[in-house]
Amino acid sequence: MTEKSRPFAITLDPGTSLQNHTGSWRSSRPVYVDRLPPCNNACPAGENIQNWLYHAEGGDYAAAWQSLIRDNPMPAVMGRVCYHTCETACNRGQLDEAVSIHAVERFLGDFAIKEGLTPVVDAPPSGKRVLVIGAGPSGLSAAYHLTRLGHAVTIREAGPMAGGMMRFGIPKYRLPRDVLDVEIDRIIGMGITLELNTRVEDIDAAFDAEGFDAVFVAVGAHLARRTEIPAHAAGRILDAVSLLRDVELGATPPQLGRRVIVYGGGNTAMDVARTAKRLGVDEAMIVYRRSRDEMPAQDFEAREAEEEGVLIHWLRTIKQIDESAFTVEKMRIDAEGRPQPTGEFETLEADTLVLALGQDVDAAFLDAVPGVQIAGDGVVEVDSQMMTGRAGLFAGGDMVPSERTVTVAIGHGKKAARNVDAWLRGGQYEKAPKAELASFENLNTWYYDDAPKRVQDQLSMVRRQSGFEEVEKGLTEDNALFEARRCLSCGNCFECDNCYGICPDNAVIKLGPGNRFSIDLDYCKGCGICATECPCGAIKMVPEIA
Amino acid sequence: MTDDTALQRVKFYQTGTRTVGNRLLTEDDRTVQASMGRSNAITSGHRACQGCGEALGARYALDAAMRAADGRLVAVNATGCLEVFTTPFPETSWQIPWLHSVFGNAPAVATGVAAGLRMRGKTDVRVVAQGGDGGTTDIGFGCLSGMFERNDDVLYICYDNEAYMNTGVQRSSATPPTARTATTPALGDAPGNVFGTGKNMPRIAMAHNIPYVATASVSDLHDLEAKVTRAMGICGARYIHVFVPCPLGWGSASENTVLIARLAVECGLFPLFEAEHGDVVSVGKIRRRVPVDDYLRLQRRFAHLFRKGAEDRQRIEAIQRMADANITRYGLVDAEDDQ
Amino acid sequence: MMKQIEGSQGIAEAVALCRPQVVCAYPITPQTHIVEGVGAMVKAGALQHCEFINVESEFAALSVAIGASAVGARAYTATASQGLLFMAEAVYNAAGLGLPIVMTVGNRAIGAPINIWNDHSDSMALKDAGWIQLYAETNQEAADLHIQAFRLAEELSCPVMVCVDGFILTHAFERIEIPTQPQVDAYLPPFAPVQQLDVDNPYSIGAMVGPEAFTEVRYLGHQKQIEALDVIPRIAAEFEAAFGRASGGLVRPYRVEGAETVVVALGSVNGTIKDVIDAVRDAGAAIGSITISSFRPFPLAELHGLLAGAARVVCVEKSLAPGLGGVLASNVRMALRGMAVPVYTVIAGLGGRPITRASLADVFHLAADDKLDDVTFLDLNHAVIAQQLALADRDRHSGPIAENLLKALNPGLVRAKPQDERPKP
Known part of the structure; x- marks a missing residue:
C-alpha cells in the first residue's frame, strides 16, 4: 500500500496519537516516594528490614544477609534475642498478623553461619586507631562498624569471654552459645584485636600513651540493685546477674534448694526463674509488685515461664523473711498505675531468694576523666553525637541513658561508630532526614493475599524443663521464604508493575528489573489511579504548579 | 499450617495473584500488562478522560488477545467513546489493524472480516469486535445476536460503563436502577433510572449456546486476561462483558476507577463468571464482601440515594437485594463465610 | 453459452463467475432468487472459495460485506426496497470507506403502503450515498453489468449498485448469454485492495474526521465519481471487445438524430419506450430516446451533447420526489445548462403499475405539442x-x-x- 493510494483522513497510520501530548491536561502528577516502613522506623538497631526482606523474598539470602549486616552484625543472635519492636509496628498486623521478622532474621543469620558468609570491608584504611572498652553487644557492634569504616580497632574486655550480657544475661535456651561464638568470632575475624581479661583503668593513657585516636566505652550495667527487706534470719539471697553468670561459667552449679523465689518483673526475673527450673528446683516462683499489664518483661517470657511451671505471684511485695518463710503483702494498682499496699498478707515458702531488681553501671574508672558527667546510678551522660564531655571519648550501650536491650546496644554501637568516624574525619555525623512514615492508610491491601503467619516450632515441654536446649526452633527455608513474602514492602516500590499495568494512558515507563518505573509526563493525565492502586503506598500525587 | 509447602508452591503474597506483575515470577506466569513487550494495542495520546475505565479495559483485553493470537489480530469497533477517543483524524492510538464502520454493526462487520480472512487463506488471523454497552445491548443487539446464532468466529467484547457516555451520559439498557443519567434525571417519585428494566447481556449471550461467555472487570486484571486468553483459544462466537467505570458519567473521582470496579464485584452487583455452551462453569468468589452502599456512595449518579437527612434506604435496600440475588444465583460467597 | 433462464438466475451466474469470496444475504422480494441462486452454487460446490452467509437483516448483510471487503475479500450482496433503506447507514459507510462492494438492488417500491412491485424509489433514495449506480435495461445487461461492476468497483475503490427492475427483469425468463469462466477471468483480475486490515500494516480504518478535513474527504469521493465517467465507458468498451456485445456505458441514445423530442429514462422501461418511439417515428414525429445506464456518476457532458439539438426532453421516471416531481428530470436539467429546453416529467410505473405503449404514446404526443404538464402522472385515476x-x-x-x-x-x-x-x- 503506498501513501498515495491510501484513503485520505479515514485511514490513519498506527500509533500516531503519540503526537498528542495529553500531559497538558494534568493538574497533579504522580511522584514515586520511598516512605519509611514502620518496621525500619521501630528497629533500635536501625535495620533496613524492608530491604533485606525484599532480597529474601527473591530467595537471595546472601544478598539479604549482606543488606542486614550493613546495620547489624549479629543476625543469628538478633533473630533469637531481639524483642522485635518491628513486629509490633508491622502494618501487616492490621491486616492479619505481623510478619515474623525475627524468624526470618534468624534464618538468614543461621544461613550465613552455615554458608560461612562474611561481611565485605571495602573502605580504605583510615590510619586511625580506636579503642573499644567492653566486648558486649554495643562494643562489638561499634568495633564492627568502625572496622567497616576503615579504622583499626582494639577491644579490651575485663571478663574472660566476649559477649557481655548476651552471654552472661541471656540463658542458653534462648541463645545457644555456638551461635553467639560464631557471630563474635566473625566480627573479631575482620581484623579486630580482642584483649580479654583486660580492665581499662586509665582513659587518658589510652589516648596519650597508647595513641588511640578515639575511645568508645560500653561496659554495660552489671551491678545488681539490692533492696532492704527485714530479715530475722535470712535464708540464701542471691542476685540475678551473679546467678546467671555463675551458670554460664558453669564451674559449680549454684545451690538453690528445692524452692526459689525470684523478686522482680523484668526479663531477667523470668530468665532466672526459668533457669532455676532447668537447674532442677521443684518450685520456681516470681514475686512482682504489679500486675501482668505493668510488668517490664516481654509477655512471651512470662508466658513461656508459666508454661514451664514457673508460678508468678502478681501484686505482691516481700515484707519480711524468716528463714524459709516469706511474708508478702498484696498490692493493688491505683489510678496512676502505681502499686499500693492493701494490708493483706500471706506467706510463701522458699529456700532461696534471687533479686532481679535491675542493674547499675560501674563507671568508677571514668570518675577521674575530666568533663565526663556521671549520674548517681553510674549512667554516663553523652551528647547527641554519643560523645562524653571528654573529646574523643564516646559511650553507649547500657551505661548511657536508654532502654537496656541487646538491640538498643547494637544500635548504639552503629551510631557511635558513625559519630566516631565523623569525628575522626574532622566533621560531625549528619543523620539523613527521616522519610515520611508509611502508615497502614497509605497501603492498598487488596493486592496482598491472605497469608497466615508461619509459627516457629518449640522444644517439647519435658526437655524445656530439664535442660538448656534452645526452646524456639528456626524456620525451614520454605517457611522463611513464606514469611519474607508476607512483607507488604510498606512505602517502598517492590516492582509489582501495578502502576505500569493500571495506567489508562500507558504513561508509566517500566525501566526494567531493579530500576523501578518513571512517569511519562508527556502523556500522564494525572488521573491518580496509579497512586490509589499502588499496594505499598510508594506513589504520591503532587499538585502541578501553574 | 503445614510445613509441606513445596518451594514452587509458595505463593507470592506480596505480588502474587493480584498485582499486575511480580519480579519473582517467570515471564510466562506474569500478566501481559506486566511485560515491557506488551503490544499496547491502544497507545498514549488518546483522548479518553482522566481515569477512563474503558481505555484501560480495552488495552487489557486487546493486549491479552494479541498475546494469545501471537500478534495476528484485527479489531472491529462500534461507534462510541472508545472509537472517538482513539481515532480522531489525523491521529490514531491503535497499533493493531482496526476498523470502524457504524454504531450498530460491529458484530456483523466482524463476521465479514472473519469470513473474508478465511476466504483469503489468512486463517491464523483472529478477529475481535468491541463496543460499549449501548452499541452492544441496544443498537448493536440484532447484529450481535445474529453473530452469536451463526457461531461466527469472533470474540465480541463489551465494555460496559452503563450508559451512553459519548453522547453525554444518556440511559442505555445497561443502566442500573436509580442511576442518574441525562435522560433519567434524579427527579420525581422514582429518581434516576427505574427498577425492573435493563438487559442481562451475558445471560442473553448464554442463551445462544455459544461456546464461551464471561464477565470480567478492570479491577481484576489476572482474571480478565485469563478469560480473554481462554476465549482466544476457542473457535466460534465468544462474548466477554467487561465492567469499566466512567468517572465522567458516574461522577466518580478519576483515581477511583479501579476501586469502584472492585467494589462492584465485591458487593455482588457485578458477578464474575464464565459459561460454556450456556452453562455457568466457574464463578469468581467474593473475597471481601461489602454492602452496596460502599459502591454506590463513591458515585454522584447515586448521590440522590444518600442525601443528608433523607437517605433513601428503601432503594438502597432494593439494590442490595439485587446484589444478594447475584450472590445466591452464582454462589459468590462460600457458605461458611456467608454471615 | 446462451441460456433461457430467469433474470435473477442470470445475475446469480454472472456474479458467481466473478468469483466473489463472501456473499451475504437476507431475503427480500424481489431479490431472493438472486442470492438463492448464488447460495445454491456455493452449497453445490460450483462456486468455490466463497462463503455464503445468511444474516439477520439487510443492515447486517451489507455490514458483513463491509467487513469482508475491508480485509480484501471480494464481497457481494443483494437487496431491495425496505431492505435498502434498512441498510442505508451502512450504504453510506461502505462508500465512505471506499470499499468496492457490488450490490444488486432488485428495484421495488417503498412503503407505506407496503408494495412489493417495481419502481425506483429505493435506489433513488440512496442515489447520493456515494455509490456508483448502474441501471440495467435488459436481463442480458443485468448479468453483464455485474461483471463490469466488480471491475469498476475495484478499479476505483468505490462500491457499485446494480439496479435491476424487480419482477420485470428479476423474474422474467429470457435468453441470456452467460460467458465462460476463462472469459470472465481474463476480463476481471483478482481483487487487489488499496487498503485492507492487515496485521503487517496495522492501519486504523474508519477514523472520525472533523470539519478540518471532512469537506476534502467528500470532495475526493465526488472526484472518484467524476473519474468514473471516464472509467465506465472504457471498461464497457473493453467488455464489448472481450464478450462481443455492448452493455453498460454511461448513456445509450436511440434514434436521437434529428429528434425534437428526446425521452430520457432508466432501466427496463426503455424497451417499451423504444417500441413507442419506433411507432411514433414511423408516423413522422421527430422523437428519440436516451437510456441512462450510469445514474451515478451522472453523465452531464454526454447528455448535454446528445440533447444539443432537442426542442424538449421528456423524463419518464419510476420514482417521485414529492413536492418537487422528478428526480431524473432535475438531474437532466443540470445537463441542459445554457439551453432553453423544457424538461417534462412523467412519473410512471409506481408500485408496479404497468407502463403501456398507448399511454406513453399519448404523453409523447402531448409533449410534441408542448401541451404536457411539467409533471405528469401516467395513467393517474x-x-x-x-x-x-x-x-x-x-x-x-x-x-x-x-x-x-x-x-x-x-x-x-x-x-x-x-x-x-x-x-x-
Whole structure:
C-alpha cells in the first residue's frame, strides 16, 4: 500500500496519537516516594528490614544477609534475642498478623553461619586507631562498624569471654552459645584485636600513651540493685546477674534448694526463674509488685515461664523473711498505675531468694576523666553525637541513658561508630532526614493475599524443663521464604508493575528489573489511579504548579 | 499450617495473584500488562478522560488477545467513546489493524472480516469486535445476536460503563436502577433510572449456546486476561462483558476507577463468571464482601440515594437485594463465610 | 453459452463467475432468487472459495460485506426496497470507506403502503450515498453489468449498485448469454485492495474526521465519481471487445438524430419506450430516446451533447420526489445548462403499475405539442383523486388515505365507520 493510494483522513497510520501530548491536561502528577516502613522506623538497631526482606523474598539470602549486616552484625543472635519492636509496628498486623521478622532474621543469620558468609570491608584504611572498652553487644557492634569504616580497632574486655550480657544475661535456651561464638568470632575475624581479661583503668593513657585516636566505652550495667527487706534470719539471697553468670561459667552449679523465689518483673526475673527450673528446683516462683499489664518483661517470657511451671505471684511485695518463710503483702494498682499496699498478707515458702531488681553501671574508672558527667546510678551522660564531655571519648550501650536491650546496644554501637568516624574525619555525623512514615492508610491491601503467619516450632515441654536446649526452633527455608513474602514492602516500590499495568494512558515507563518505573509526563493525565492502586503506598500525587 | 509447602508452591503474597506483575515470577506466569513487550494495542495520546475505565479495559483485553493470537489480530469497533477517543483524524492510538464502520454493526462487520480472512487463506488471523454497552445491548443487539446464532468466529467484547457516555451520559439498557443519567434525571417519585428494566447481556449471550461467555472487570486484571486468553483459544462466537467505570458519567473521582470496579464485584452487583455452551462453569468468589452502599456512595449518579437527612434506604435496600440475588444465583460467597 | 433462464438466475451466474469470496444475504422480494441462486452454487460446490452467509437483516448483510471487503475479500450482496433503506447507514459507510462492494438492488417500491412491485424509489433514495449506480435495461445487461461492476468497483475503490427492475427483469425468463469462466477471468483480475486490515500494516480504518478535513474527504469521493465517467465507458468498451456485445456505458441514445423530442429514462422501461418511439417515428414525429445506464456518476457532458439539438426532453421516471416531481428530470436539467429546453416529467410505473405503449404514446404526443404538464402522472385515476380530495376538503380528518382509496376503488370491501358517527371537532 503506498501513501498515495491510501484513503485520505479515514485511514490513519498506527500509533500516531503519540503526537498528542495529553500531559497538558494534568493538574497533579504522580511522584514515586520511598516512605519509611514502620518496621525500619521501630528497629533500635536501625535495620533496613524492608530491604533485606525484599532480597529474601527473591530467595537471595546472601544478598539479604549482606543488606542486614550493613546495620547489624549479629543476625543469628538478633533473630533469637531481639524483642522485635518491628513486629509490633508491622502494618501487616492490621491486616492479619505481623510478619515474623525475627524468624526470618534468624534464618538468614543461621544461613550465613552455615554458608560461612562474611561481611565485605571495602573502605580504605583510615590510619586511625580506636579503642573499644567492653566486648558486649554495643562494643562489638561499634568495633564492627568502625572496622567497616576503615579504622583499626582494639577491644579490651575485663571478663574472660566476649559477649557481655548476651552471654552472661541471656540463658542458653534462648541463645545457644555456638551461635553467639560464631557471630563474635566473625566480627573479631575482620581484623579486630580482642584483649580479654583486660580492665581499662586509665582513659587518658589510652589516648596519650597508647595513641588511640578515639575511645568508645560500653561496659554495660552489671551491678545488681539490692533492696532492704527485714530479715530475722535470712535464708540464701542471691542476685540475678551473679546467678546467671555463675551458670554460664558453669564451674559449680549454684545451690538453690528445692524452692526459689525470684523478686522482680523484668526479663531477667523470668530468665532466672526459668533457669532455676532447668537447674532442677521443684518450685520456681516470681514475686512482682504489679500486675501482668505493668510488668517490664516481654509477655512471651512470662508466658513461656508459666508454661514451664514457673508460678508468678502478681501484686505482691516481700515484707519480711524468716528463714524459709516469706511474708508478702498484696498490692493493688491505683489510678496512676502505681502499686499500693492493701494490708493483706500471706506467706510463701522458699529456700532461696534471687533479686532481679535491675542493674547499675560501674563507671568508677571514668570518675577521674575530666568533663565526663556521671549520674548517681553510674549512667554516663553523652551528647547527641554519643560523645562524653571528654573529646574523643564516646559511650553507649547500657551505661548511657536508654532502654537496656541487646538491640538498643547494637544500635548504639552503629551510631557511635558513625559519630566516631565523623569525628575522626574532622566533621560531625549528619543523620539523613527521616522519610515520611508509611502508615497502614497509605497501603492498598487488596493486592496482598491472605497469608497466615508461619509459627516457629518449640522444644517439647519435658526437655524445656530439664535442660538448656534452645526452646524456639528456626524456620525451614520454605517457611522463611513464606514469611519474607508476607512483607507488604510498606512505602517502598517492590516492582509489582501495578502502576505500569493500571495506567489508562500507558504513561508509566517500566525501566526494567531493579530500576523501578518513571512517569511519562508527556502523556500522564494525572488521573491518580496509579497512586490509589499502588499496594505499598510508594506513589504520591503532587499538585502541578501553574 | 503445614510445613509441606513445596518451594514452587509458595505463593507470592506480596505480588502474587493480584498485582499486575511480580519480579519473582517467570515471564510466562506474569500478566501481559506486566511485560515491557506488551503490544499496547491502544497507545498514549488518546483522548479518553482522566481515569477512563474503558481505555484501560480495552488495552487489557486487546493486549491479552494479541498475546494469545501471537500478534495476528484485527479489531472491529462500534461507534462510541472508545472509537472517538482513539481515532480522531489525523491521529490514531491503535497499533493493531482496526476498523470502524457504524454504531450498530460491529458484530456483523466482524463476521465479514472473519469470513473474508478465511476466504483469503489468512486463517491464523483472529478477529475481535468491541463496543460499549449501548452499541452492544441496544443498537448493536440484532447484529450481535445474529453473530452469536451463526457461531461466527469472533470474540465480541463489551465494555460496559452503563450508559451512553459519548453522547453525554444518556440511559442505555445497561443502566442500573436509580442511576442518574441525562435522560433519567434524579427527579420525581422514582429518581434516576427505574427498577425492573435493563438487559442481562451475558445471560442473553448464554442463551445462544455459544461456546464461551464471561464477565470480567478492570479491577481484576489476572482474571480478565485469563478469560480473554481462554476465549482466544476457542473457535466460534465468544462474548466477554467487561465492567469499566466512567468517572465522567458516574461522577466518580478519576483515581477511583479501579476501586469502584472492585467494589462492584465485591458487593455482588457485578458477578464474575464464565459459561460454556450456556452453562455457568466457574464463578469468581467474593473475597471481601461489602454492602452496596460502599459502591454506590463513591458515585454522584447515586448521590440522590444518600442525601443528608433523607437517605433513601428503601432503594438502597432494593439494590442490595439485587446484589444478594447475584450472590445466591452464582454462589459468590462460600457458605461458611456467608454471615 | 446462451441460456433461457430467469433474470435473477442470470445475475446469480454472472456474479458467481466473478468469483466473489463472501456473499451475504437476507431475503427480500424481489431479490431472493438472486442470492438463492448464488447460495445454491456455493452449497453445490460450483462456486468455490466463497462463503455464503445468511444474516439477520439487510443492515447486517451489507455490514458483513463491509467487513469482508475491508480485509480484501471480494464481497457481494443483494437487496431491495425496505431492505435498502434498512441498510442505508451502512450504504453510506461502505462508500465512505471506499470499499468496492457490488450490490444488486432488485428495484421495488417503498412503503407505506407496503408494495412489493417495481419502481425506483429505493435506489433513488440512496442515489447520493456515494455509490456508483448502474441501471440495467435488459436481463442480458443485468448479468453483464455485474461483471463490469466488480471491475469498476475495484478499479476505483468505490462500491457499485446494480439496479435491476424487480419482477420485470428479476423474474422474467429470457435468453441470456452467460460467458465462460476463462472469459470472465481474463476480463476481471483478482481483487487487489488499496487498503485492507492487515496485521503487517496495522492501519486504523474508519477514523472520525472533523470539519478540518471532512469537506476534502467528500470532495475526493465526488472526484472518484467524476473519474468514473471516464472509467465506465472504457471498461464497457473493453467488455464489448472481450464478450462481443455492448452493455453498460454511461448513456445509450436511440434514434436521437434529428429528434425534437428526446425521452430520457432508466432501466427496463426503455424497451417499451423504444417500441413507442419506433411507432411514433414511423408516423413522422421527430422523437428519440436516451437510456441512462450510469445514474451515478451522472453523465452531464454526454447528455448535454446528445440533447444539443432537442426542442424538449421528456423524463419518464419510476420514482417521485414529492413536492418537487422528478428526480431524473432535475438531474437532466443540470445537463441542459445554457439551453432553453423544457424538461417534462412523467412519473410512471409506481408500485408496479404497468407502463403501456398507448399511454406513453399519448404523453409523447402531448409533449410534441408542448401541451404536457411539467409533471405528469401516467395513467393517474383522476376520479379517485377527485373523490379523495373532495373528502379531504370536506373534512381534514377523512381517515387513512390508503383505506379511502381502496374504498373508492372497491366499494363494500372495506367497512369503515359511517362518516356521521365520527366525532366532530
